[in-house]
Amino acid sequence: MGSKRSDRREFLKRGVALAGGVTLGAVAKSASGQLEGPEAFIQGTDELVGYGKRSSYVTSVRIPHGGRASPDTFGLDFHIAAPLQDSVGVITPSSLHYMGTTRGSFVPDIDPEKHRLMIHGMVDNPLVFTMEELKRLPSVTRMHFIECAGNRANRRHRTVQETHGMTSCAEWTGVLLSTLLKEAGVQDGGDWIVAEGVENVVGASSIHMAKAMDDCIVCYGMNGEAVRPQQGFPLRLLVPGFEGILNVKWLRRIKVVDQFYMTYNDYGHLRQDSDDAALGMQIGPKSVITYPSGGQQLPGRGFYEVSGLAWSGGGAVARVEVTTDGGRSWVDAEIRGTAHPMAHTRFTFNWEWDGQECELQSRCTDVLGSVQPSRVQAIEYWTQRGQPARVKGQDNSIQPWRVESDGSVHNAIS
Amino acid sequence: MGSKRSDRREFLKRGVALAGGVTLGAVAKSASGQLEGPEAFIQGTDELVGYGKRSSYVTSVRIPHGGRASPDTFGLDFHIAAPLQDSVGVITPSSLHYMGTTRGSFVPDIDPEKHRLMIHGMVDNPLVFTMEELKRLPSVTRMHFIECAGNRANRRHRTVQETHGMTSCAEWTGVLLSTLLKEAGVQDGGDWIVAEGVENVVGASSIHMAKAMDDCIVCYGMNGEAVRPQQGFPLRLLVPGFEGILNVKWLRRIKVVDQFYMTYNDYGHLRQDSDDAALGMQIGPKSVITYPSGGQQLPGRGFYEVSGLAWSGGGAVARVEVTTDGGRSWVDAEIRGTAHPMAHTRFTFNWEWDGQECELQSRCTDVLGSVQPSRVQAIEYWTQRGQPARVKGQDNSIQPWRVESDGSVHNAIS
Numbered sequence: 001m002g003s004k005r006s007d008r009r010e011f012l013k014r015g016v017a018l019a020g021g022v023t024l025g026a027v028a029k030s031a032s033g034q035l036e037g038p039e040a041f042i043q044g045t046d047e048l049v050g051y052g053k054r055s056s057y058v059t060s061v062r063i064p065h066g067g068r069a070s071p072d073t074f075g076l077d078f079h080i081a082a083p084l085q086d087s088v089g090v091i092t093p094s095s096l097h098y099m100g101t102t103r104g105s106f107v108p109d110i111d112p113e114k115h116r117l118m119i120h121g122m123v124d125n126p127l128v129f130t131m132e133e134l135k136r137l138p139s140v141t142r143m144h145f146i147e148c149a150g151n152r153a154n155r156r157h158r159t160v161q162e163t164h165g166m167t168s169c170a171e172w173t174g175v176l177l178s179t180l181l182k183e184a185g186v187q188d189g190g191d192w193i194v195a196e197g198v199e200n201v202v203g204a205s206s207i208h209m210a211k212a213m214d215d216c217i218v219c220y221g222m223n224g225e226a227v228r229p230q231q232g233f234p235l236r237l238l239v240p241g242f243e244g245i246l247n248v249k250w251l252r253r254i255k256v257v258d259q260f261y262m263t264y265n266d267y268g269h270l271r272q273d274s275d276d277a278a279l280g281m282q283i284g285p286k287s288v289i290t291y292p293s294g295g296q297q298l299p300g301r302g303f304y305e306v307s308g309l310a311w312s313g314g315g316a317v318a319r320v321e322v323t324t325d326g327g328r329s330w331v332d333a334e335i336r337g338t339a340h341p342m343a344h345t346r347f348t349f350n351w352e353w354d355g356q357e358c359e360l361q362s363r364c365t366d367v368l369g370s371v372q373p374s375r376v377q378a379i380e381y382w383t384q385r386g387q388p389a390r391v392k393g394q395d396n397s398i399q400p401w402r403v404e405s406d407g408s409v410h411n412a413i414s
Numbered sequence: 415m416g417s418k419r420s421d422r423r424e425f426l427k428r429g430v431a432l433a434g435g436v437t438l439g440a441v442a443k444s445a446s447g448q449l450e451g452p453e454a455f456i457q458g459t460d461e462l463v464g465y466g467k468r469s470s471y472v473t474s475v476r477i478p479h480g481g482r483a484s485p486d487t488f489g490l491d492f493h494i495a496a497p498l499q500d501s502v503g504v505i506t507p508s509s510l511h512y513m514g515t516t517r518g519s520f521v522p523d524i525d526p527e528k529h530r531l532m533i534h535g536m537v538d539n540p541l542v543f544t545m546e547e548l549k550r551l552p553s554v555t556r557m558h559f560i561e562c563a564g565n566r567a568n569r570r571h572r573t574v575q576e577t578h579g580m581t582s583c584a585e586w587t588g589v590l591l592s593t594l595l596k597e598a599g600v601q602d603g604g605d606w607i608v609a610e611g612v613e614n615v616v617g618a619s620s621i622h623m624a625k626a627m628d629d630c631i632v633c634y635g636m637n638g639e640a641v642r643p644q645q646g647f648p649l650r651l652l653v654p655g656f657e658g659i660l661n662v663k664w665l666r667r668i669k670v671v672d673q674f675y676m677t678y679n680d681y682g683h684l685r686q687d688s689d690d691a692a693l694g695m696q697i698g699p700k701s702v703i704t705y706p707s708g709g710q711q712l713p714g715r716g717f718y719e720v721s722g723l724a725w726s727g728g729g730a731v732a733r734v735e736v737t738t739d740g741g742r743s744w745v746d747a748e749i750r751g752t753a754h755p756m757a758h759t760r761f762t763f764n765w766e767w768d769g770q771e772c773e774l775q776s777r778c779t780d781v782l783g784s785v786q787p788s789r790v791q792a793i794e795y796w797t798q799r800g801q802p803a804r805v806k807g808q809d810n811s812i813q814p815w816r817v818e819s820d821g822s823v824h825n826a827i828s
Contacts, residue, residue: 038612038664042643044519049494050475051468052509055647057526058640061464080463088587088635089555091505095466096639105458112471138719141503141751141760173502198452221502223637225510226472229456233469250452304550336555338752346555 060086062096065166066150078105079148081165084290084309090143090337090344092168094223099230100148100166100244108198108250112226112234117180117218121193121255124185131220131234137175140217142240143343145169145311147283149243152395155413160293163399163411167286167311169344170231172238173221178213181256190256195237198250205246206260207239207281215240218251241313241342242281243394283313284396285372287320287347287364298407301355306333309344312366316340319365320347326359326400326412327374333362341367353403359412360401374398375413474500476510479580480564492519493562495579498704498723504557504751504758506582508637513644514562514580514658522612522664526640526648531594531632535607535669538599545634545648551589554631556654557757559583559725561697563657566809569827574707577813577825581700581725583758584645586652587635592627595670604670609651612664619660620674621653621695629654629756632665655727655756656695657808697727698810699786701734701761701778712821715769720747723758726780730754733779734761740773740814741788747776755781767817773826774815788812789827 042048065079082098092098101107112131120126145167153163181193186209193212195205207216217238219227227233232249239246287310292298306324310317316339321330333347347362364372373381378397400412456462479493496512506512515521526545534540559581567577595607600623607626609619621630631652633641641647646663653660701724706712720738724731730753735744747761761776778786787795792811814826 038522038524040523041520042523044492044521048644049478049519052476052511052513052642052644054508055523055526055640055643057524058647060639062466064463078458087638088553088640089585089638091585091638093508093637093639094468097466099466105463106455107458108452109454109456109469110452110471112469132713136716136718138764139502139721139750139762143751171503171505223507224501224503224505225474225507226469226502228466229469230462230466233472299546302550305552307553336553337557338754340752348553350552 060096062098063161063165065098065100065162078102079150079166081161082168084160084165084167084288085293085296087290087309090169090309090346091223092170092344094170094225094228094231097168097170097222097228097231098146098148098166100150101249107229109229110198110234110250115198115234115252117235117251118253119180119184119256120253121257122187122190123181123256124187125183127180127184129180134175134218134220134235137179139173139175141171141173141221142217143169143171143340144217144238144240145283145342145344146238146244146247147286147311149245149283149394151244153397153399153411153413155411157294157411157413159295159411160288160290160399163294164288166244167309167344169309169311170223171221172217172219174217174219174235174238177216177218177237177254180218180254181213184256186256189258192257192260194255194257194261195246195248195251196253196255197232197248198252205248206257207242207246208260209256211239211242211281239281241283241315243283246281283311284394285312285314285317285364285366285370286310286396287317287362287372288399289322289360289362289401292360292403292409293401294409294411296409298353298403298409300407301353304351304353306349306351306360308333308347308362310347310362310364311342311344312364312368312370313342314370315342315367317345317347317364318367318369320345321363321365322347322349323361323363324351324358327361327398330363355405357405358403360403361398363398372396372398375400474510476512477575477579479512479514479576492516493564493580495575496582498574498579498581498702499707499710501704501723504583504723504760505637506584506758508584508639508642508645511582511584511636511642511645512560512562512580514564515663521643523643524612524648524664529612529648529666531649531665532667533594533598533670534667535671536601536604537595537670538601539597541594541598543594548589548632548634548649551593553587554590555585555587555635556631557583557585557754558631558652558654559697559756559758560652560658560661561700561725563659563697563808565658567811567813567825567827569825571708571825571827573709574702574704574813577708578702580658581723581758583723583725584637585635586631586633588631588633588649588652591630591632591651591668594632594668595627598670600670603672606671606674608669608671608675609660609662609665610667610669611646611662612666619662620671621656621660622674623670625653625656625695653695655697655729657697660695697725698808699726699728699731699778699780699784700724700810701731701776701786702813703736703774703776703815706774706817706823707815708823708825710823712767712817712823714821715767718765718767720763720765720774722747722761722776724761724776724778725756725758726778726782726784727756728784729756729781731759731761731778732781732783734759735777735779736761736763737775737777738765738772741775741812744777769819771819772817774817775812777812786810786812789814
């Protein structure tokens, strides 16, 4: 075994043998440097008083995903991934929330005063709402992740941003779609909706009425302020736990229809069977270790808090297990804070690294009892469905990270 | 009575008589305007791909509190208040988190590589941590509010930003202070700590060891990224539920001491008695309606979701009541999402306004059973303590908003 478990009690009992031992040597230096006061100040301009900024020392940014984005593109795949390797807690800052679109890097610049949401199709009372009218209605506030169905790792990826960066989590506020649909009065046979955004190429997604009436949210708020333009300002549809593409940005129309319609947004799915379409949209239980992860460097043997994110479209995360020996033995990680339904959940694991090469993995189980599969299991699943030797559709398989004896961390997908 | 309660079921049953009735007339206009596509786009520059921005149509900003801030000040009181009137959910965006300091608008521009945290004083093993070392230790992630003890309303205030804007709530990530203190080994008699930040005038706060060992957090993470400079980058002490001034920003030293020390940070408190100091620091149960609130305008009679924030230093919010008749009758509001301990909690109340003048108030009860006092009760409390006719210390009294028959909303403090 390349490593062993160290729980918090052990960590504390050993005291100076761990962090204390690491840091005691630095006490002598304490009389100089930062302990004596700052060398520079940031001036409080009117702009910074009004709306603050992050430190110039913090440079974490989103990056193009799988070569599918460049600011110059327009009318093309545009996918940018969140820097999960730098994440703390469960909220993704709105400025770093992943973004996926097939319409390029330009996003609609919408005047909220002019924006309207129409509910139409197979309803008794077609409705059009202004933003102000929507904000007068009963609201909900919930933590939810959104993940692109194309968020999958391969052996060429180096970092967790490349393998898993197409997922993010925010506090969303808005009106339950069911509130609007009940106002409009859904007619018999209105079993599906098509949700459409304001886009230069018309984007639309088909969603089953059972989901639409359950927990979908027409969101105007995100992380305590208005939804950001890249996330759909002024209005985004949240379809908790379902594939990212269904969470229509710049939402302007919801049409109640009698069947699944294959739309431009289904380009990657090509599901012509309505049952298959309805069932294939939910994100499976998934997790990934964000520290230590590919491209990071451990400074040396000793104590580390292994940290990661887990989530599931099936509900709340119930359990996360971690292995440090490539899957031979698994132990429970700690879940930090509240495990909200269909939300990123932070897990941690106290680990003492003995300096030997080892392989870290995490495995998520959700409240339904669904367990995140190994990569071998995922490939077998798809092989049985006529897609040999690769994971098609969603890939929620376990991510392995190899820690070398020099402390470097690498993607261990073979 | 100027108003009556309308619960969600009634709202839905009445259907088009409420929001539907308001909006049906707009359907005819649906063929034009925003439903037909956006007029403008935001270009996806490298900068925006890396780190997104809010819409230029969203202009909500922090403002000086009580005339105590100007970007030109240096070495003076500098307090800027969060725009609670625009808040959604419970998270305050980091860019809009309130800030209070007595050292001007300039904030330290700290290089995290050079920053150190020292634990010293009455400990067996004085410790100095680098940021990297702190991040290797077991962490917690928790939602907590911070509120300035000076967050109090008076009759001259117009908006909820002026009356209550010196409170904010974020998801904080860091190491429990108890983890560090146990590593250092607190000596017998070390009953207090003094926490000190990197500041041009030395800021420090005394905190009792019981609180320090309970739930204080040495935070490096805020809302999913690094703590912002205005909130203490790279390190801030969180003292959940206690007065804002104790939540030391730009934290560099924690000294274990034998008694309460009156420091510069206690300038407004002048507590020389240690028991009084320890007991006076916890924020009482408090709430405020953010919509409708002072300065806002209701477009007309009909359905509204009344919305607000509640919090308490004593634990989670257990109950929020709302009155629409100036306090003669109270009904329970709905708590939205999870009521986390010592965190802002969003409450809502479905209300049909009949167009008559009325007065809205909210009242918070926490898990300890403590109830937010009326303004009269708060003044009585301080009168009995030799401070007649005004609320001294913290003011957690109920905020009244008067809705005029023309839909304008006003601060009703007399």
